[in-house]
Amino acid sequence: MPLETLRARIDALPTPGIRLQRAVAIAVVVTQALIAVTGSVVRVTGSGLGCTTWPQCQPGSLVPVSHPEFAALNQWIEFGNRLLTGVVGIAAVAAFALAYLARPRRRHYVRLALAMPLGVVVQAVLGGITVRLDLLWWTVAVHFMVSAVMIWLSVMLVDAVDPEPEPGSLVPAALPGLLTGSVVVLVGLLVAGTMVTGAGPHAGDPETPRLALPVETLAHVHAAFLFVYLGMVLAAGVLLRTGGVDRRLWRRYWVLVAVVLAQGALGFVQFWTGVPELLVSLHVLGATAVIVATSALWCGTRDRALVAAPGERVSA
Structure with a gap:
């Protein structure tokens, strides 16, 4: 089939609904976070080399x-974690397909959606490298940090679904810089x-x-970053x-405060109790929640949101 004909047929497909696009984008967030957590389960159960090679x-x-x-x-x-990569990939490809079919086509939205399946491929390759290098701590660290980036981008994808988001409220001009x-x-x-994980007892x-x-x-350095x-x-x-921001932004803020406090408390309990396996996975779950929030x-x-001048108060 000629490329022009294929493109014309794709362009003739109906525009997917906003609800479907948002649901799939949220599924991408959930699956990206979930595979980070299951990766920690692989590590704390000593299953990182349960499968000795890759793919x-x-x-x-x-x-x-x-x-x-190797125990069954x-x-x-380890194999279950690899299978979950397929689920993450399906959600990522679906998100890209829906973004591409959405009308009007928005470059920012499509690029974010395209980053999802590309990120899955990168993570799969990094996972293979990690196994082939026998779980060297820095390969595991890079693997997790790429997951953190993918979780962040997937939240941006959810935010980009609406072509015309509801207007927000004014925020102080200094706030975006502080958040950056x-x-x-x-x-x-x-x-x-x-x-801390690389030096700790759970190597996979x-x-x-x-x-x-x-x-x-x-751990003290890690805690210092938390306090800052x-x-x-x-x-x-x-x-x-x-x-004078609106309720939606306040809601996002208080969710962030709650998850940061919970994650910090969990980290201290984890340290005082000798880093038990269950708390390690819960701590990774908390880290994904902090990234999302x-x-x-x-x-x-x-x-x-629009940027307000210092001292200006405007209600939504």
Whole structure:
């Protein structure tokens, strides 16, 4: 079929509804976060090398097989995480297809949607590299940080679904800059967290070398980033109060405060109790929630809000 004919047939397809587009975009957020959490389950159960190669599970077999050195449960945990990549990919491709079919076609929206399946491919390759390098701590860290970026972009995708979003309220001129700074601190917080993990006991496999730095020192650095980040979030709340913002933005803000406080409390409990496996996965879940909430607030102050002069108060 000629390319022009194929393009004409695609363009003739009906425009998908906003509700469907939003539902699929939210599914992308959920699946991107879920695979980060299941990745932590692989690590804390020591299943990272349950499948010893990639893209096959065992040499000569795509699926787990009986093996004298690897328990069946570990193989299936790792293989299940790989299967979930397919679910993430389906949601990502569906989001791109819907964005491409939406009319009028918006370049920003389509580009964000295209980043979803491309990100899945990148993550699959990184996962393979991680396995082939026997779970070196920095490969695991890079794998997680790319997941963090994908979660952030998927929230932006949800925000971009509406072609004409409802007008927002005015916010103080200093707020976008403060939130951008907080994102930089959040990146430092996440990187420090991956280093704590790299030096900690949960390597994904008992034979994997760990980061040769004191875990306690790294944990203190991680906590310092948390305190700075929380302080910037609270400062953002003060600025929001002076701007007279609407309920939608306040709701995003208080969700962020709640998840940051819960994540911080969980981190301290995790440290004091010797990093139990369940709390590790819950902490990764909390990290994804912080990323989602931060991205949602960041989008709310840029895409739906006008910037007010200092001291100006306008209600929506």
